[in-house]
Amino acid sequence: MLRQMERPEYAAKKQTGICTAGTIFDTLDTGQAANPEGRTMSSTVTPGELRKKIRAGAYAGNTSGAAPGFVQCNIVILPADHAHDFMQFCQRNPKPCPLIAVGEPGDATLPTLGDIDIRVDVPAYRVFREGELTGEVSDISALWRGDFVTFALGCSFSFEEALLEDGLEVRNLSQGRNVPMYRTNIDCHASGVFSGKMVVSMRPYRPADAIRAIQICSRFPSVHGAPIHLGDPLQIGIADLSQPDYGDAVRVEPGELPVFWACGVTPQLALQQARLPLAITHSPGCMLVTDLRNSQLSVL
Amino acid sequence: MLRQMERPEYAAKKQTGICTAGTIFDTLDTGQAANPEGRTMSSTVTPGELRKKIRAGAYAGNTSGAAPGFVQCNIVILPADHAHDFMQFCQRNPKPCPLIAVGEPGDATLPTLGDIDIRVDVPAYRVFREGELTGEVSDISALWRGDFVTFALGCSFSFEEALLEDGLEVRNLSQGRNVPMYRTNIDCHASGVFSGKMVVSMRPYRPADAIRAIQICSRFPSVHGAPIHLGDPLQIGIADLSQPDYGDAVRVEPGELPVFWACGVTPQLALQQARLPLAITHSPGCMLVTDLRNSQLSVL
Numbered sequence: 130m131l132r133q134m135e136r137p138e139y140a141a142k143k144q145t146g147i148c149t150a151g152t153i154f155d156t157l158d159t160g161q162a163a164n165p166e167g168r169t170m171s172s173t174v175t176p177g178e179l180r181k182k183i184r185a186g187a188y189a190g191n192t193s194g195a196a197p198g199f200v201q202c203n204i205v206i207l208p209a210d211h212a213h214d215f216m217q218f219c220q221r222n223p224k225p226c227p228l229i230a231v232g233e234p235g236d237a238t239l240p241t242l243g244d245i246d247i248r249v250d251v252p253a254y255r256v257f258r259e260g261e262l263t264g265e266v267s268d269i270s271a272l273w274r275g276d277f278v279t280f281a282l283g284c285s286f287s288f289e290e291a292l293l294e295d296g297l298e299v300r301n302l303s304q305g306r307n308v309p310m311y312r313t314n315i316d317c318h319a320s321g322v323f324s325g326k327m328v329v330s331m332r333p334y335r336p337a338d339a340i341r342a343i344q345i346c347s348r349f350p351s352v353h354g355a356p357i358h359l360g361d362p363l364q365i366g367i368a369d370l371s372q373p374d375y376g377d378a379v380r381v382e383p384g385e386l387p388v389f390w391a392c393g394v395t396p397q398l399a400l401q402q403a404r405l406p407l408a409i410t411h412s413p414g415c416m417l418v419t420d421l422r423n424s425q426l427s428v429l
Numbered sequence: 430m431l432r433q434m435e436r437p438e439y440a441a442k443k444q445t446g447i448c449t450a451g452t453i454f455d456t457l458d459t460g461q462a463a464n465p466e467g468r469t470m471s472s473t474v475t476p477g478e479l480r481k482k483i484r485a486g487a488y489a490g491n492t493s494g495a496a497p498g499f500v501q502c503n504i505v506i507l508p509a510d511h512a513h514d515f516m517q518f519c520q521r522n523p524k525p526c527p528l529i530a531v532g533e534p535g536d537a538t539l540p541t542l543g544d545i546d547i548r549v550d551v552p553a554y555r556v557f558r559e560g561e562l563t564g565e566v567s568d569i570s571a572l573w574r575g576d577f578v579t580f581a582l583g584c585s586f587s588f589e590e591a592l593l594e595d596g597l598e599v600r601n602l603s604q605g606r607n608v609p610m611y612r613t614n615i616d617c618h619a620s621g622v623f624s625g626k627m628v629v630s631m632r633p634y635r636p637a638d639a640i641r642a643i644q645i646c647s648r649f650p651s652v653h654g655a656p657i658h659l660g661d662p663l664q665i666g667i668a669d670l671s672q673p674d675y676g677d678a679v680r681v682e683p684g685e686l687p688v689f690w691a692c693g694v695t696p697q698l699a700l701q702q703a704r705l706p707l708a709i710t711h712s713p714g715c716m717l718v719t720d721l722r723n724s725q726l727s728v729l
Contacts, residue, residue, distance in 0.1 A: 336658045343643045344655060355644060358636045360660060360686055386660055429729065 176243060176418045180250045183418075189252045189267045191414040193286065200352075200423055201416035202229055202242070202281035203393045204251055205400060206269070206409040209234040212278040214321025218399060219280070221318035225327050225395030227351045229421070232279035239281060243420030247279045253412035260404035265412055272409065283352035284393055284416055285330060287423045291345050292332075300332055300379045308332065309373035310392050314366025315357075317395060322403040329357065329389040331370065333381040339388050346390070348427045358389040365389065476543060476718045480550045483718075489552045489567045491714040493586065500652075500723055501716035502529055502542070502581035503693045504551055505700060506569070506709040509534040512578035514621025518699060519580065521618035525627050525695030527651045529721075532579035539581060543720030547579045553712035560704035565712055572709065583652035584693055584716055585630060587723045591645050592632075600632055600679045608632065609673035610692050614666025615657075617695060622703040628694040629657065631670065633685040642688060648727045658689040665689065 174182075176196045182188040192201055207215060212234070219226035230239045232247065239245045248270045256264045256272065266272075285308065289299045301308040308330045315327040334342055339359055347355045358365050370387055371378045375394060381387060400408055411417060474482075476496045482488040492501055507515060512534070519526035530539045532547065539545045548570045556564045556572065566572075585608065589599045601608040608630045615627040634642055639659055647655045658665050670687055671678045675694060681687060700708055711717060 336660050336664065340643055340655055340657070340659065343640055344647050347644050347647070355640055357640070359640065360636050361684070364636065364684060384661070384664055 176420050184249045192416045196418050200419045200421040201284050201286050204411040205280040209276040218320035218323035224391035227283035230281040235275040251411045251417050252415040255410050255412050257408045260401045287352040288346045288349050307376035310375040311367045312374045323399045325399040328392045328394040330392040331387050333385040348429045351426045353390050356388045356390050359386050476720050479718050483552050484549045492716045496718050500719045500721040501584050501586050504711040505580040509576040518620035518623035524691035527583035530581040535575040548573050551711045551717050552715035555710050555712050557708045560701045587652040588646045588649050607676035610675040611667045612674045623699045625699040628692040629689040630692040631687050633681040639688050648729045651726045653690050656688045656690050659686050
């Protein structure tokens with residue numbers, strides 16, 4: 130049902146803006162609760178088999194839990210004349226924007242990530258014109274241009290899997306919610322038209338578990354790496370943990386510290402704020418599933 | 430002046446107990462402020478040259494800052510019939526009791542750490558009888574027994590050096606004080622007669638620096654490794670940061686979190702509480718200087 134072109138109902142949102150909780154970000158890259166379909170096909174399918182289904186139009190859902198153990202990526206596609214600036218934005222802000230692969234201009238393959246056709250291998254895409262979300266589609270072949278450059282960025286699924294494997298709880302998963310995300314007062318380093326505040330995701334831990342989580346995530350710099358802050362939210366400009374800017378609030382128990390990771394929503398916001406004539410991203414939660422193993426991203 | 434046997438004034442302390450700030454622990458293993466002598470000979474001397482001076486009775490001071498870049502060790506010497514239990518205590522509590530070397534019974538050498546005669550190569554020793562400090566000496570040749578086993582344990586000097594090299598402040602060093610240490614409510618895992626609460630040292634950091642300090646210290650498990658707690662001191666039974674059980678209080682700035690590391694005083698307390706007929710340790714701050722480089726202790 131997502132196999133369609135830009136839908137008029139999205140264009141109508143142009144008036145109200147799109148970067149608000151409950152609209153564009155209500156299923157983010159950790160929005161695994163939104164579509165249980167993604168789970169049912171999880172453990173038996175290989176990344177290649179899953180992409181084949183997606184390519185054939187037989188699967189258009191959330192990829193959380195699909196092909197466990199394999200890296201899933203945030204996708205940004207934009208015209209070549211902004212590619213260098215965007216790449217430099219990623220290079221200057223590696224924690225929110227960890228680059229895993231960059232395509233050649235006009236080339237829809239990403240050979241380091243598997244046998245990929247980026248025009249059809251993501252379950253759902255979002256199309257932005259002048260920074261506004263104008264549609265959600267499951268195939269961008271008709272929109273593809275000879276100057277499009279694809280960026281694949283690391284996603285929190287990988288480090289959440291590493292945390293779970295170590296026996297740590299991931300509160301948003303336990304509660305079956307999207308991870309809570311907050312706009313901070315931390316400025317990203319700008320590059321060309323790309324700039325903005327850093328967005329963080331939050332997972333609460335008791336102090337000893339927070340220390341362990343820092344160790345685990347330090348091994349994965351290409352999926353946001355170690356947290357960037359813990360403790361007092363106000364120090365990074367977050368006034369109220371119960372009011373996330375995106376995603377859902379989660380329970381913070383007495384004795385727990387909120388721990389904050391740089392978040393992949395940061396480059397999406399920077400992209401939208403740049404108001405490019407045309408840009409395409411994955412639809413939150415509907416990631417590119419790659420042949421890379423999470424463990425291959427570990428620096429140790 | 431320390432080249433002497435057990436002194437009568439220490440025996441007198443038996444009545445009042447010794448484990449109080451200002452007596453036994455007023456220069457601990459990070460007690461570098463106590464003896465500026467240790468600094469003046471720091472950067473030119475090799476570990477072997479320094480041990481030669483100590484062995485010849487020409488140096489009996491604090492070793493902080495001496496032979497920078499090289500590992501210094503806490504020393505515990507006890508009779509072989511308690512050696513297995515003590516070693517197991519260390520094995521079960523690796524964060525406060527990180528074993529770097531263990532000697533053979535009756536053998537005063539520690540070949541993995543350099544050309545060492547443990548009877549004369551430590552600037553100052555403390556002698557405990559029935560758990561009470563009975564003297565401080567600079568040569569234990571006359572006390573040495575055929576059943577003595579030597580344990581060399583990691584010391585915070587190594588990780589403090591790594592923190593400084595990364596550009597992080599070490600507050601106790603900035604303030605020229607002993608690091609503040611606190612008895613926690615955390616029980617060590619007991620082994621035979623050895624048991625007790627974990628002692629921690631505290632260094633304050635802003636959250637992002639605390640995260641970096643966790644990463645740096647994680648590379649050095651044999652010198653206490655990553656912190657064991659950060660944030661609320663009450664969670665580990667510390668009521669008042671301004672009242673350390675050992676060492677000196679340091680300034681904690683607004684916005685800083687107290688960060689707590691397992692501390693080498695833990696095995697010393699366990700040793701004293703075990704009330705062995707005879708046991709010997711280094712005198713706090715007067716460590717065994719080894720030929721091992723700090724960087725060789727790094728697991729990464």
